[in-house]
Amino acid sequence: MSRLSIYGPLVAAVLAASACSRHEAPVWQGYVEGEYVYLSSSQSGTLTQLDVRRGQNIAASAPVFALEAVDETAALDEARHQLAAAQAQLADLQTGKRPPEVRVTQAQLAQAIANARKAALQLTRDEAQFRAGGIARAQLDDSRADAASTAAQVRELENQVTVANLPGRTAQLAAQAAQVQAAQAALAQAQWKLDQKRVSAPQAGLVYDTLYRAGEWVQAGSPVVQMLPPQNVKVRFFVPETVVGSLAPGRRVSLHCDGCAADIPATITWVSNAAEYTPPVIYSDENRQKLVFMIEAHASPEDAVKLHPGQPVEVRLP
Structure with a gap:
C-alpha cells in the first residue's frame, strides 16, 4: 500500500493548494502531533497515591504518583x-x-x-x-x-x-573495609528501589491522561501517567516537490488554526528525504506535481500549549 492511501486527504489538499497558489502566497495543510512521555516505575506495587489529574499542567519535579513501599522501606x-x-x-x-x-x-x-x-x-x-x-x-x-x-x-x-x-x-x-563497601552498595541499592516507588515529572508539561486509579496493582514498567511536554508538540505538513528544495531546518513558518487568536510562529526542524508518493516508471512533469514531502516544525514551548494533537493547521511562510 502506498503512503498516498495514508495521507490521501492531506496530499490532495497540498496539490490543490499548489495548483491555485502560483500567484498567491503558498498555503500548506498539516496537523498537530504530540510525542508523549509515559511515566512508569521500575518496581511493581499497589498504586497508593495519584497526585495529578488529566488535563493538569504540572511543573518539573512535581510528584506524580507513588506505589506502596513497605518491603522497600524495611x-x-x-x-x-x-x-x-x-x-x-x-x-x-x-x-x-x-x-x-x-x-x-x-x-x-x-x-x-x-x-x-x-x-x-x-x-x-x-x-x-x-x-x-x-x-x-x-x-x-x-x-x-x-x-x-x-x-x-x-x-x-x-x-x-x-x-x-x-x-x-x-x-x-x-x-573488613571490603565488607563496609559491600554494605554501602547494598544501602544504595535499597535506597534506589525505594526511590523508584515515587515518580516525579521529569519536565514540565500537560498530564494528557492517567492510566491507573489508586488501589490498582501496577506491574513494573507499566505507564501510569501519559504526559505531553510543550516541546514535544510538533506540526507535520506536506509540500510539493517544487517547493521542498527551498525549505530547510531553521526556516521560519507561520501556523494558522481555527479558533487561534493569532497565527503562531514556528521553526522547521525536519525535512523528509523521501517523497510520500512515488509515481511509477518516470518523473514526468505531470507526475512530479504529485510528489509531496513531509516536513516537521516546532513552535516555542510558550506557543506550543495553544496547539492540540490532531488539530488541523495551515502553514504559510511569514
Missing part, C-alpha cells in the same frame, strides 16, 4: 543497620584493644618490673654472700633463676602492651 532500614555494624567492626580493628584492657596489661607490667627489681637486688646480695662463703651454691642458683624469670616476664608484658595498642592486621583491615 530493606532500607536493614541495609542501614548492616552498614553501621560493618563500620563499627572496622573501627574496632583500627583502634586495637579498649583503653581499660590496655590499662590492665600496663598494671601487670608495673608489678612485673617491681618483682624484677627485687629479684635483681636479691641476686646481688646472694652473689656477695656466696663469695664470702655465707650461702650455698644452690641458693645462688635459685636467685639467678628468679631474676631471669622476672626479667622475662617484664619483656613479655611490655610486648603485650605494644600489641594492645596496635590496630588489626593488614589483611583483616582490608577484608
Whole structure:
C-alpha cells in the first residue's frame, strides 16, 4: 500500500493548494502531533497515591504518583543497620584493644618490673654472700633463676602492651573495609528501589491522561501517567516537490488554526528525504506535481500549549 492511501486527504489538499497558489502566497495543510512521555516505575506495587489529574499542567519535579513501599522501606532500614555494624567492626580493628584492657596489661607490667627489681637486688646480695662463703651454691642458683624469670616476664608484658595498642592486621583491615563497601552498595541499592516507588515529572508539561486509579496493582514498567511536554508538540505538513528544495531546518513558518487568536510562529526542524508518493516508471512533469514531502516544525514551548494533537493547521511562510 502506498503512503498516498495514508495521507490521501492531506496530499490532495497540498496539490490543490499548489495548483491555485502560483500567484498567491503558498498555503500548506498539516496537523498537530504530540510525542508523549509515559511515566512508569521500575518496581511493581499497589498504586497508593495519584497526585495529578488529566488535563493538569504540572511543573518539573512535581510528584506524580507513588506505589506502596513497605518491603522497600524495611530493606532500607536493614541495609542501614548492616552498614553501621560493618563500620563499627572496622573501627574496632583500627583502634586495637579498649583503653581499660590496655590499662590492665600496663598494671601487670608495673608489678612485673617491681618483682624484677627485687629479684635483681636479691641476686646481688646472694652473689656477695656466696663469695664470702655465707650461702650455698644452690641458693645462688635459685636467685639467678628468679631474676631471669622476672626479667622475662617484664619483656613479655611490655610486648603485650605494644600489641594492645596496635590496630588489626593488614589483611583483616582490608577484608573488613571490603565488607563496609559491600554494605554501602547494598544501602544504595535499597535506597534506589525505594526511590523508584515515587515518580516525579521529569519536565514540565500537560498530564494528557492517567492510566491507573489508586488501589490498582501496577506491574513494573507499566505507564501510569501519559504526559505531553510543550516541546514535544510538533506540526507535520506536506509540500510539493517544487517547493521542498527551498525549505530547510531553521526556516521560519507561520501556523494558522481555527479558533487561534493569532497565527503562531514556528521553526522547521525536519525535512523528509523521501517523497510520500512515488509515481511509477518516470518523473514526468505531470507526475512530479504529485510528489509531496513531509516536513516537521516546532513552535516555542510558550506557543506550543495553544496547539492540540490532531488539530488541523495551515502553514504559510511569514
